Amino acid sequence: MPLQDDLPRKKHFPQLNEQEIANPYLVIDELFDFAHLPDVRELLWEWLKTTVTGSYHKTLSHNERYAMIILYEKIEKLVEAVHVLHERDRKSKKNTRQASKGRKKYS
Secondary structure, eight states, X not given: OOHHHHSOHHHHOTTOOHHHHHOTHHHHHHHHHHOOHHHHHHXXXXXXXXXXXXXXXXXXXXXXXXXXXXXXXXXXXXXXXXXXHHHHHHHHHHHHHHHHHHHHHXX
Protein backbone atom coordinates (compact mmCIF):
# COMPACT_ATOMS: atom_id res chain seq x y z
CA MET A 1 0.00 0.00 0.00
CA PRO A 2 1.78 3.18 -1.15
CA LEU A 3 1.43 5.41 1.88
CA GLN A 4 4.13 7.74 0.56
CA ASP A 5 1.80 8.64 -2.33
CA ASP A 6 -0.82 9.88 0.13
CA LEU A 7 1.46 12.09 2.21
CA PRO A 8 4.63 13.98 1.40
CA ARG A 9 7.29 11.67 2.85
CA LYS A 10 9.76 14.24 4.13
CA LYS A 11 7.05 16.33 5.79
CA HIS A 12 5.39 13.49 7.68
CA PHE A 13 8.21 10.95 7.98
CA PRO A 14 11.49 12.85 8.09
CA GLN A 15 13.26 10.06 9.99
CA LEU A 16 12.15 7.11 7.84
CA ASN A 17 13.72 6.10 4.56
CA GLU A 18 11.70 4.53 1.72
CA GLN A 19 12.57 1.00 2.84
CA GLU A 20 11.36 1.72 6.39
CA ILE A 21 8.13 3.23 5.08
CA ALA A 22 7.58 0.10 3.01
CA ASN A 23 8.40 -2.14 5.99
CA PRO A 24 8.00 -0.28 9.31
CA TYR A 25 8.94 -3.43 11.22
CA LEU A 26 12.56 -2.68 10.27
CA VAL A 27 12.44 0.23 12.72
CA ILE A 28 11.33 -2.07 15.52
CA ASP A 29 14.21 -4.40 14.69
CA GLU A 30 16.60 -1.44 14.71
CA LEU A 31 15.42 -0.30 18.14
CA PHE A 32 15.92 -3.71 19.70
CA ASP A 33 19.22 -4.23 17.92
CA PHE A 34 20.33 -1.03 19.66
CA ALA A 35 19.18 -2.17 23.11
CA HIS A 36 17.21 -5.01 24.65
CA LEU A 37 13.92 -4.24 26.39
CA PRO A 38 15.39 -3.99 29.93
CA ASP A 39 18.08 -1.64 28.61
CA VAL A 40 15.51 0.52 26.83
CA ARG A 41 13.50 0.75 30.05
CA GLU A 42 16.60 1.71 32.03
CA LEU A 43 17.57 4.37 29.48
CA LEU A 44 14.06 5.80 29.50
CA TRP A 45 14.11 5.94 33.29
CA GLU A 46 17.50 7.67 33.33
CA TRP A 47 16.27 10.06 30.67
CA LEU A 48 13.22 10.95 32.74
CA LYS A 49 15.16 11.31 36.00
CA THR A 50 17.86 13.51 34.52
CA THR A 51 15.35 15.65 32.66
CA VAL A 52 13.15 16.19 35.69
CA THR A 53 16.02 16.85 38.09
CA GLY A 54 18.08 18.82 35.59
CA SER A 55 21.17 16.80 36.47
CA TYR A 56 21.91 15.48 32.99
CA HIS A 57 25.25 17.24 32.74
CA LYS A 58 26.35 16.32 36.28
CA THR A 59 25.47 12.68 36.76
CA LEU A 60 25.71 11.14 33.32
CA SER A 61 28.84 10.19 31.46
CA HIS A 62 29.38 11.19 27.86
CA ASN A 63 28.46 7.65 26.75
CA GLU A 64 25.25 7.69 28.78
CA ARG A 65 24.21 11.05 27.31
CA TYR A 66 25.04 9.77 23.83
CA ALA A 67 22.93 6.63 24.42
CA MET A 68 19.98 8.81 25.41
CA ILE A 69 20.29 10.84 22.23
CA ILE A 70 20.39 7.67 20.15
CA LEU A 71 17.39 6.31 22.06
CA TYR A 72 15.48 9.52 21.37
CA GLU A 73 16.20 9.21 17.65
CA LYS A 74 15.11 5.56 17.66
CA ILE A 75 11.89 6.43 19.49
CA GLU A 76 11.17 9.21 17.02
CA LYS A 77 11.55 6.74 14.15
CA LEU A 78 9.44 4.21 16.04
CA VAL A 79 6.59 6.71 16.40
CA GLU A 80 6.73 7.41 12.66
CA ALA A 81 6.78 3.69 11.86
CA VAL A 82 3.82 3.02 14.14
CA HIS A 83 1.97 5.86 12.42
CA VAL A 84 2.59 4.19 9.05
CA LEU A 85 1.19 0.92 10.41
CA HIS A 86 -1.79 2.72 11.96
CA GLU A 87 -2.62 4.52 8.70
CA ARG A 88 -2.39 1.28 6.72
CA ASP A 89 -4.63 -0.51 9.22
CA ARG A 90 -7.14 2.35 9.22
CA LYS A 91 -7.32 2.38 5.41
CA SER A 92 -7.62 -1.39 5.29
CA LYS A 93 -10.54 -1.33 7.75
CA LYS A 94 -12.20 1.47 5.81
CA ASN A 95 -11.86 -0.48 2.55
CA THR A 96 -13.26 -3.60 4.22
CA ARG A 97 -16.28 -1.68 5.54
CA GLN A 98 -16.92 -0.15 2.13
CA ALA A 99 -16.64 -3.55 0.43
CA SER A 100 -19.08 -5.12 2.87
CA LYS A 101 -21.55 -2.26 2.35
CA GLY A 102 -21.31 -2.82 -1.39
CA ARG A 103 -22.02 -6.53 -1.00
CA LYS A 104 -25.07 -5.81 1.16
CA LYS A 105 -26.55 -3.56 -1.54
CA TYR A 106 -26.42 -6.32 -4.10
CA SER A 107 -27.61 -9.14 -1.84
